[in-house]
Amino acid sequence: MNAGKPLTIVSQNEKILSLMQRIEKIAPSDSSVLLVGETGVGKEVFADYIHRYSQRRDKPFVKVGLAAMPADLLESELFGHEKGAFTSAHAEKKGLFEIADGGSIFLDDIDDVPMPIQSKLLRVLESGELMRVGATRPIRVDVRLITASKIDLKLLIERDKFRSDLFYRLNVVPMHIPPLRERSDDVPRLMNYFLENYGNGKPLPVTPRAMSALQRYSWPGNVRELRNVAQRLALFAEKEIDVKDLPAEIAHSGGLDVLLKKCQTCFYEDAMSFSQVMACLEANLLKQALAANQFNQSQAARHLKMSLSTFRDKLKKHSILLSDSL
Amino acid sequence: MNAGKPLTIVSQNEKILSLMQRIEKIAPSDSSVLLVGETGVGKEVFADYIHRYSQRRDKPFVKVGLAAMPADLLESELFGHEKGAFTSAHAEKKGLFEIADGGSIFLDDIDDVPMPIQSKLLRVLESGELMRVGATRPIRVDVRLITASKIDLKLLIERDKFRSDLFYRLNVVPMHIPPLRERSDDVPRLMNYFLENYGNGKPLPVTPRAMSALQRYSWPGNVRELRNVAQRLALFAEKEIDVKDLPAEIAHSGGLDVLLKKCQTCFYEDAMSFSQVMACLEANLLKQALAANQFNQSQAARHLKMSLSTFRDKLKKHSILLSDSL
DNA sequence: AGTTGGCCTGCGGAAATCCGCAGATTACAG
DNA sequence: CTGTAATCTGCGGATTTCCGCAGGCCAACT
Numbered sequence: 078m079n080a081g082k083p084l085t086i087v088s089q090n091e092k093i094l095s096l097m098q099r100i101e102k103i104a105p106s107d108s109s110v111l112l113v114g115e116t117g118v119g120k121e122v123f124a125d126y127i128h129r130y131s132q133r134r135d136k137p138f139v140k141v142g143l144a145a146m147p148a149d150l151l152e153s154e155l156f157g158h159e160k161g162a163f164t165s166a167h168a169e170k171k172g173l174f175e176i177a178d179g180g181s182i183f184l185d186d187i188d189d190v191p192m193p194i195q196s197k198l199l200r201v202l203e204s205g206e207l208m209r210v211g212a213t214r215p216i217r218v219d220v221r222l223i224t225a226s227k228i229d230l231k232l233l234i235e236r237d238k239f240r241s242d243l244f245y246r247l248n249v250v251p252m253h254i255p256p257l258r259e260r261s262d263d264v265p266r267l268m269n270y271f272l273e274n275y276g277n278g279k280p281l282p283v284t285p286r287a288m289s290a291l292q293r294y295s296w297p298g299n300v301r302e303l304r305n306v307a308q309r310l311a312l313f314a315e316k317e318i319d320v321k322d323l324p325a326e327i328a329h330s331g332g333l334d335v336l337l338k339k340c341q342t343c344f345y346e347d348a349m350s351f352s353q354v355m356a357c358l359e360a361n362l363l364k365q366a367l368a369a370n371q372f373n374q375s376q377a378a379r380h381l382k383m384s385l386s387t388f389r390d391k392l393k394k395h396s397i398l399l400s401d402s403l
Numbered sequence: 404m405n406a407g408k409p410l411t412i413v414s415q416n417e418k419i420l421s422l423m424q425r426i427e428k429i430a431p432s433d434s435s436v437l438l439v440g441e442t443g444v445g446k447e448v449f450a451d452y453i454h455r456y457s458q459r460r461d462k463p464f465v466k467v468g469l470a471a472m473p474a475d476l477l478e479s480e481l482f483g484h485e486k487g488a489f490t491s492a493h494a495e496k497k498g499l500f501e502i503a504d505g506g507s508i509f510l511d512d513i514d515d516v517p518m519p520i521q522s523k524l525l526r527v528l529e530s531g532e533l534m535r536v537g538a539t540r541p542i543r544v545d546v547r548l549i550t551a552s553k554i555d556l557k558l559l560i561e562r563d564k565f566r567s568d569l570f571y572r573l574n575v576v577p578m579h580i581p582p583l584r585e586r587s588d589d590v591p592r593l594m595n596y597f598l599e600n601y602g603n604g605k606p607l608p609v610t611p612r613a614m615s616a617l618q619r620y621s622w623p624g625n626v627r628e629l630r631n632v633a634q635r636l637a638l639f640a641e642k643e644i645d646v647k648d649l650p651a652e653i654a655h656s657g658g659l660d661v662l663l664k665k666c667q668t669c670f671y672e673d674a675m676s677f678s679q680v681m682a683c684l685e686a687n688l689l690k691q692a693l694a695a696n697q698f699n700q701s702q703a704a705r706h707l708k709m710s711l712s713t714f715r716d717k718l719k720k721h722s723i724l725l726s727d728s729l
Numbered sequence: 730a731g732t733t734g735g736c737c738t739g740c741g742g743a744a745a746t747c748c749g750c751a752g753a754t755t756a757c758a759g
Numbered sequence: 760c761t762g763t764a765a766t767c768t769g770c771g772g773a774t775t776t777c778c779g780c781a782g783g784c785c786a787a788c789t
Binding site: 142144171227298312349355 | 445464470493515559628675684685
Binding site: 700701702711712715 | 768
């Protein structure tokens with residue numbers, strides 16, 4: 078974290094650091110940027126970062142989520158309309174492109190844009206001008222375009238759902254933001270950062286066991302989910318955060334959840350029998366107990382509340398070798 | 404769905420229909436609205452709906468996500484700044500409140516707003532004017548405020564993290580948007596709607612089994628997650644959508660996942676032994692097999708690939724009664 | 730060097746599990 | 760109503776599972 082620079086991207090992951098260096102290099106250039114990454118990875122945060130480092134930092138930065146909007150509403154929203162252009166157009170309206178004139182515009186979920194809107198976006202990019210709905214004269218706009226997609230747009234192009242010519246103009250600078258599970262090394266520092274943030278500057282310590290569970294979790298909701306968890310922890314946790322304070326799906330991320338996912342293949346995909354599934358579950362439970370107890374069979378058996386003899390009989394039954402190179 | 408009205412809220416759930424009726428009633432009133440609901444329920448879509456039904460529909464509707472922004476950046480973003488107000492303020496800048504003048508502004512994640520920003524927001528609401536950073540004269544603004552929170556702000560007030568006076572001004576019209584899992588009856592129509600949307604108007608049929616799995620799933624990411632799933636299905640599915648086309652966590656939502664969740668309580672929270680956990684898993688598997696086979700023991704045993712005798716022995720072992728009123 | 734505690738190993742007996750079988754019952758088609 | 764097929768039921772034998780026990784090994788302590 079650089080002193081004096083307002084920075085919301087907390088990371089020491091080399092993929093992210095490399096992204097940030099690239100951003101600092103291209104931000105002043107005014108090139109269109111396409112950010113690709115899963116929901117919750119922080120595409121908007123990266124867009125902010127780009128805008129901050131651009132020459133347009135003192136101009137408007139308008140953000141639009143494109144999903145869930147019908148084409149006609151979206152058109153009006155982005156490009157504005159003239160009075161009387163349609164029944165409910167009681168007055169002329171500036172679109173967000175006009176509002177952003179001189180600055181930047183961030184279009185989230187570009188993969189969700191209907192074809193007619195794609196055409197108009199292309200025109201803006203090619204000619205630097207737009208037509209309001211119902212207008213006869215174009216309006217010039219000077220806007221830097223930053224877009225975001227949660228999937229690879231090439232998939233849509235292949236299926237004729239996205240214009241390749243528009244794609245090439247958007248994709249001048251492509252940037253892939255990795256999901257949080259691919260940079261779990263950042264989980265501890267992100268969690269500590271948000272906890273301090275929500276704790277009014279007072280850091281709230283996390284036990285090593287809790288931090289391990291947080292790091293093991295797959296974070297399907299990415300950084301947004303982590304931030305939400307941090308917010309709740311900062312509200313409800315007392316002196317420090319232990320495993321018992323974590324949401325169930327995270328606290329158990331090292332437990333039967335993992336176990337079950339291992340056995341789903343058994344039961345559904347491989348159409349195994351009841352006894353095979355139970356055997357699979359059992360074998361995995363035994364292995365986990367061993368690993369968790371440094372391969373001390375006596376401790377592992379006590380952990381599972383069974384006798385050492387039973388434990389050993391089961392290891393033999395499942396041909397489980399005594400090694401930490403399983 | 405009303406013909407002729409642009410409507411993005413697809414639902415026949417009575418909670419949602421009642422919300423929509425309430426919105427249509429209060430939208431013209433210019434009152435501040437506070438939307439509360441989990442991430443992904445579509446708070447922004449409801450905000451759009453409110454703006455559409457207001458007298459300000461032809462004025463700007465600016466949306467801001469407040470999370471993940473440091474206070475000083477956010478302040479500048481919302482309220483603008485004067486040239487020289489700070490080192491990197493090379494020119495004067497209009498804030499988003501000014502840009503939205505005459506229209507509406509939507510502030511998402513209001514629960515994430517730092518105290519200093521809360522103070523300035525309160526002033527805007529109380530006096531109808533704001534001070535740019537570094538300014539000596541206030542600027543009048545006429546903006547309708549719609550805010551969104553993913554948690555109950557009263558929790559923050561209790562912990563002195565949110566100003567109660569600001570809350571009362573924001574919460575003029577409170578609206579709770581239920582999570583998708585509380586209106587699973589909408590899942591089929593939402594899925595069909597999005598599939599048609601992404602399928603260029605061509606509806607893609609979903610088998611009853613697949614639709615059951617979709618309806619059983621808990622949708623932690625709410626409508627956003629459902630839409631993302633629909634988008635992928637529309638891209639990759641062939642003639643119709645069956646269970647095998649669904650993501651693993653949805654396809655299996657009726658299987659071992661549920662089973663495991665039942666047993667998590669056993670192993671972790673109740674500190675049960677290995678044999679107790681296995682017994683718990685076993686009992687639940689047997690019950691599920693019975694229920695899935697209309698309480699026909701022979702079929703259930705074949706389903707589990709075990710002999711009828713074994714099956715019956717196990718039912719006895721676990722004291723499982725033969726009834727569909729379990 | 731001797732003692733103590735914990736772990737590992739193999740073994741045997743009691744209990745539990747698995748499943749085939751025969752007869753009774755039920756549901757369905759003609 | 761009859762015949763057939765499927766299901767249900769109780770039982771007993773073979774197999775598997777559970778676990779206590781005794782002896783050996785190892786590390787730590789006195």
